[in-house]
Amino acid sequence: MRFIHMADVHLGAVPDSGCPWSAFRENEIWETFVRVIDQIREEKIELLLIAGDLFHRQPLPSQIERVSQLFASIPDTEVVWMAGSHDYLREDSAYRKAKWTKNVHGFLSGKPEVIELEKLHTKVYGCSYEQPQITEPVYSTIRPDDQPGIHILLAYGGDETHIPMKKEDGAGFTYVALGYRHLPGVLVENQMAYAGSPEPIRLEDAGTHGVVYGEITEDAQGAYHTQITLVPSACRSYIPLSLRIHSGTTQTGLEQKVQDAIQQKGSGEIYWLRIQGYRNPELEFQLEPLKAYGNVVRITDETRPCYDLTRLKREKLGTPVGAYIHWFEKKQGKVEQKALDYGLQALLTETMDPDQVIAERMNDWEERKKTLEKQRQDRSTELEQTVQRVVRERAGLEQQMLVNRSEIRRLELNRNAQEKHLEQERREEGKRQAEESRRPQSGQEQENEPTVVEKRVQNVAASSERKSNLTDFSKISKISEIITWVGVCLAILALIDPFSWNRVVCTIVGLAILVGALAGRKYLADWLRTRRSTVMQAAAPKEAEMSERESAGEELQKDWEERLKERKKELRETSHQILRLQERGAHLAVELEEKKIQIENLQEEIREMASPTLEEEDCDMELSGLKLAFTVLTEEETVRHAGREKT
Structure with a gap:
């Protein structure tokens, strides 16, 4: 695996x-x-x-x-x-x-x-x-x-x-x-x-x-x-870069060393520059310009003035310089080394009092520390402003959440009212149709319009009546035709006289039967046409009335179906609005949670920023060395006594 x-x-x-x-x-x-x-x-x-x-x-x-x-x-x-x-x-x-x-x-x-x-x-x-x-x-x-x-x-x-x-x-x-x-x-x-x-x-x-x-x-x-x-897998690396210098190294030479070293290691990496070695005592390196040559996150100056302490002590024996070197001979800490270097520089400065030199250097480092503290405070202030902005955004989201919940509640109440109203309309329509179906039918005009079921029953009854009348006419016509043909047959029999009856009488009877049959058929045909016309004319108003009632019923049913469809559409739209608002509410809840965590993380970052930075710690180291140098120069009896003897 x-x-x-x-x-x-x-x-x-x-x-x-x-x-x-x-x-x-x-x-x-x-x-x-x-x-x-x-x-x-x-x-x-x-x-x-x-x-x-x-x-x-x-x-x-x-x-x-x-x-x-x-x-x-x-x-x-x-x-x-x-x-x-x-x-x-x-x-x-x-x-x-x-x-x-x-x-x-x-x-x-x-x-x-x-x-x-x-x-x-x-x-x-x-x-x-x-x-x-x-x-x-x-x-x-x-x-x-x-x-x-x-x-x-x-x-x-x-x-x-x-x-x-x-x-x-x-x-x-x-x-x-x-x-x-x-x-x-x-x-x-x-x-x-x-x-x-x-x-x-x-x-x-x-x-x-x-x-x-x-x-x-x-x-x-x-x-x-x-x-x-x-x-x-890393995109970049942190690289501690140590640069050795000597007493002849100048500011320009140091910058060239930094540029060459960064180009050799890679310009994309992040560097901690550590300047080591012994520099000219009269030279102080400017560190800020070195950051222009790459991604330099920290610079520490670990150089020391190139003093020959043994020679100085021998040459300055009995002077404050000799006494000062003697005081630090067995003290090897970083602060003590800083104090030794700063004190010697001050003592060897001929144009100013050593205490004044140390005091000025302390002022410079204190100003540097204040600048760094202000930068850290400014970043902390920016974070606090960001926290306030996020808090305002969160308050706005909470307000939106309240509005969203209120709107959901309103729509839910509206949907419930729509459902109740629709249910009430359904009950009323069912009740009306049930009442109309139970109402007895008569020839008189009904006060209310017939229901759809009644209209269909009436239509079927009217159609059946019409069909019955037409069927009767057809039967009478067929019987008339049969009688006519029977008369014709009898007339023919009478004319041919098969039984040898009286010829004249048979002829007269046959012709009479024939004429009577034909005349009866014509009369019956005219009567059937007249009767059919009468029946159709009598049925026409009823059919028109039934058709009108059926049309009115269909209109009423169609109107109800349209209203029902519209109510259902309104309910669906309200439900969709509620779903959209619920989705919006869920999204707002996630945003609220995210803002809350952002605020807590920013506050934690602000608390972390209360601690001094590495550069501030470097300043504290320099100030500690200067304070120790000042204390030794002004309070140590051996150094002060050597100074009085020199005076």
Whole structure:
């Protein structure tokens, strides 16, 4: 099984705040993380382990959503994460509310638990931080079970305030993936290692940064063996750059050295310049111009004036200079070295009093410190203004949320009223139709319009009546025709006289029967036409009336159906409006949560900014040396006595 172990990603961090390149660093940390995910997808890595501090502070919902989408892009890779001291699990942590895909598994408790990955035959043991610091040795209580398979411990910490840990805590595990230290390191070869941060975020994070690529194999006896390798991934590196100078080095020469060194190492890296060696005592290097040659985050001047202390002490024996050197002979601290150098420069200055020289230097460094403090205070003020802006934005979102809820409530009441009104109309229409269906029919004009059912019954009855009348006429016509033909036949028989009756009488009778049959047929035909016309004329008004009633009923039914359709449309539109407002409310709730976390993170950053910067600490070191020099020059009896003797 192949895996990647990463830790201390610190998404959302903005390293080197206040420097020109700090705006790019936040994006570079995200880019490095995305690049690792792309590598996992391309190489089909089976397991990704994240050992804490995926985020620099409490994660925002939008950041969680972005990471969730990245994890979803590697569905064939099992992802196991834990929260560290920076992104620890609070009750309202966005970690707890995230909707992870099925390949993502997290430790959502501060108590040790086991995540079983069946398809990898692997169990991952661990827990998350629920507060920034944990002093109990939690990992000493976690032991792998006796079941066959791969057993991995996902752990974060290693010092007194972040779960103390010993190498023995990893005994029995196939691999122990560690987080907390930003520099990669191996505690037990191929078995227990810190991945370090994929991208350095502090000046102290010098060196190679990346992720641990590992592979676990099984031998013929069923034992598992792990091989790990650190794969570099960082966009930039922090490089401590030491420059040696000598007494002949000038300001121009120093600048050229810095430019050449940065070009050789790479202009994209971030540097801590350390100027070392012995300089001309009469020369003070200007450090600010050196920052123009690259990404220089810090400059420390560790040079010393090139005094020959042994010669000076011998030549200045019995003078304040000799006494001053003698006082510092056995004092080797950094402050004492600074004080020795500043005091000698002051004593060897012939144009000014040493105390005045020291006082002026102290004023210069105090001004420098005040400038740095003001810059830090300005950044803190900017953050406070940002907090106020976010607070105002959050208040606006809360107001929008209240308006949104009020509008939802109004629409829900409106929808309920519409539903009740529609139900009432349905009952009234059903009641009306039921009453009309029960009303007795008569020849008189009804006060109310007939219902649709009644109209259909009437139509059927009228049609049946018309058909019955027409059928009677057809029967009479057929009987008339039969009688006519019977008469004709009798007339023919009478004329041919088959029985030898009286010829004249038979002829007269036959002709009479024939004439009577024909005349009767003509009369009956005229009567049928007249009667048919009378019947049709009598039925026409009724048909017109029934057609009119049917049309009116259809109009009434159509009007009801249109009103019903309109009511349903209004209900659907109201429901859609409520759904849109509910979606808007959910979006506002996420924004509110994000603003809340932003405010807390900014306040935490403001608290951190209360601590002095490294440059301020350098100023304090210089001031401490100057104060000690001033104290020795003005208060030490041996030095003052030597000065009085010289006078």
